[in-house]
Each structure stands twice: as structure tokens, then as C-alpha cells.
Amino acid sequence: VEPLLTVDPAGATPLHRQVYDGLRSAILSGRLRPGDRLPATRSLAGELALSRQTVADAYDQLRAEGYVHARQGSGTFVVPDLLRDTVPFASSPELRSAGFAPQLSLWGRRAAEYANAGDEIPRYDLRPHRVASDDFPWDAWSAAVHRALDGAHADLLSFPPAAGYATLREAVAAHVGTYRSVGCTPDQVVIVNGSRQGLNLLIQLLTEPGARVAVEDPGYPAARAAFEARGLDVTYVPVDDEGMRVESLEAAGGLRLVHVTPSHQDPTGATLSLSRRLALLDFASACRSWVIEDDYDSEFRYEGRPVESLQGLDGNDLVIYAGTFSKSLLPGLRIGYLILPPAMVPHFVAARSLWDGGSPVLEQAALAEFMRSGGYERHIRKMRRVYRTRRDALVRSLARWFGTGARVGPRQGGLNLLVTLDTDIPAEELVRRAARAGIAMRDASPYYVRPPAQPTFLLGFAAITPDDIETAVARWAALAFPGD
């Protein structure tokens, strides 16, 4: 017969643990059945060439966990009522993998559709929503982290305030006041783990499944996925070169929530016109709808004056302003913020407490320190020049290599350009060909509910140098228009 268990004297796992593991799996798989007698410690030790104490330690552990019991004078037995039926409790690969997806919630299924494939760092990075890897002020950041650590001992020893770290809330209030004409006090600022967390919590807090909400089409895929995952009744509002076509909201009627990117429409790059801003606020007050103003990259505006925030125009406390440090500083920080109407603050803070208790203290303290020292403003000023140069390079290279074959969307701000190609080759195929040439880019179709008529791409210019932009675009043009 096969031995009950084997041990590997040279293995990394301690021997008593190997004996315990072997007997435990014999019990769980049914080789040792309820009521069976275990070998005497002396004889098992002899068989395995181990000390008796080693085997006795394993038996003690099995006894302590309730697998076996000892009967005075007669030995150690598998507990008789361990398994109620006679089918051995064996793990089944089928149970483990098969049929898992249908057991997911609607939310889980929608999240699975949303998830991106793994990202490798490509030779030429034209993916959207990236930041430059070569111009980060690591020394200043590192100094801020150290100062923060020195000053935050007491705060690290407590749970964080769920609304956010006080000095960071003050710094954010000052920043959005200066840069974005957002009128708020630090009390209205809540810190979140990325503005995406803020959005998901707002959905949780302000909607029941089935409630009517609106997003832009094309629009930010994470917002659409979050709304759909909640089982909301979503209206997809068309977008043109003045941004969201607000007049289409009227047809949708009483909405609970509208998600909009007024400064720099994601992905088209359009700016919501003043008349539409006023119409949107009008609509929102008429049906008491909340408006989430997602202002994800407005720190980077290269032409003209930055447009004032929608929040700054709102006299009725209906606009919730969402900002992030993912573009202006570091995506890996996962820090964003919301500016809430004052009456919503305690409700949001309660929701945040229940959800995860708040954001890590050290990162918040470091960021507050970095902002206080002027490092953040310096970084934005510098990156605005860097990114403007890169944007110009991308526009120039596209014109040089594609001529009239590429249509480029609005370009006054942000880190990406929406580019439409005049070709019959499908967008996914063009992305695949580019990947083979070491160029990573994104087909814009996940942004669209109504698909675009021609292949459309959201090209990022932030994480690639002007020289590399020129090489990548030249190569891509050769792949997209091989006959030319």
C-alpha cells in the first residue's frame, strides 16, 4: 500500500509541519475516515525516520484544531462526526473555476468588462492619461515625504480622519480657489483614493439601482462602467465641439445625477460652452439633479485662459467638483478630491468611514507638505511647458506623416489628442500593428456607446519625447497606409 504520507528531510518546511500537512490532507481527502485510528506516534516516527517528538507535535496541532482526538490508553482517532456524509471533502477543480462568472453580481460582471489587459512599458508610449517619466522632481518629493513622516508620528498612530488630512484639505482648497475659481472652504474638501473612488462613493450615496442618470457619449469609460455596474438607468448624452449637448438632457427628464467633463471633454477635448454651462445648471436646478464636474486634467491648458469651473457658476449647491493628482503629479499616489456642497459633507464622510475608513496618512501629509513648499505649483508650471512642446510635436508629426489622412480634435489642453484616421483598416488592427512596431496606443472605442464611423484613437503625448513621437508616428503611418 501507498504510505500515508512522505516527508522531505531537505525541504524548507519544518518536519512537524510536513507531518501535520500530510495527515490533514489524508483526513480531508477521505483516506483517513471519521473514526479511523492514526498510527501510533512511535511507529509513524520509525517509518518516516523522524523523532517521536516531531510526530507528537503534529498530532498535538491536529488535536488542537479538532481533526483528531486522543482516547486514553487506546490511541489517536479521526473525530467521528467530522464529515456528516460519506463523500470525502475533496477540492474540485471544476467547482473552483467553472461557472464562476454567473455567480458574480451585476457590479462584478461590469467591472470585469471594464478591466484593462496588463500593461507592459512599451518602447514608444502613446497611451492616453500617462505622465512624463523623465521630469519628476524626486528630490523635492523625497524631502516632502521625510518632513511629513517626521511631523506625522501622532497622526500615524491614530486612524485617519475619513474626510482627509486637515493640512491637505487646506492646501487643496487654496489650490482650486486660485487655479480653478472653485469657491470653497477646506471643510468642503474631502480626500479620496483617486477621483474614481469619489465617483463610486457618490453613486453609492446618491442613487438607488434603477435611478436615472446621464453620462457623455463618448465619455469617460470608468464613469459609464460605474453607473452601469450599479444598475442605473443611464442616458448617453451626445457630445459635439461645444461639449455635452445639454439640450438632450431635457428629453431624458428627471435625472438624479449627471457626470460631465466641462473643461476638457474626455475624450474629444471640447470645452463646454458658457451657454451650455448655464443651461446645464438651469436644468439641474429645475429637476434637482446633482452634477459631477470631473475636472481631471485642467491644470494643463496651453492656449487661452483656463475656463472657469462649473462649480464656480453654481449658485444652488448642485455641483460636485472632482479633481485628481493623477495627471498633475503622480498616478501612483491614488489621491484625488471632491469639493462637496456643505450639506453633503457629513453624509459623504459617513459613507467613507463605512467604505474604508479614509486614505493613508503618510501620502496625504507628504502631498500637503509638497504643496505648502511650492513644489506642486513649480511642477505644474514646468510640466505645462514640457507637455505643450510634446503636444506640438505630436500635432506636427501627424500632419507630416498622415497629411489629410488624420483628423485631430481640439488641442488646447490636457495630455491626449483624439485622432481619427481616414482608412478602412479597423482601429483594433491598427493598434495591433502598432504594438508589433513597439508602439502602444489605445483605440478610443471604449469611450463610445455609439461607435465612431472611422477608426479613432486617443493618443497620449505626455510620456514620450518629441523625437520618439516623430519616430513612432512615422512608423505608424507606414503601417496604416502601407501603399503610400
Ligand SMILES: Cc1ncc(COP(=O)(O)O)c(C=O)c1O
Ligand atoms: C475623465 C477622467 N476623470 C478622472 C480621471 C482620473 O481618475 P483618478 O483620480 O481615479 O486617477 C481620469 C483619468 O484616467 C479621467 O480621464
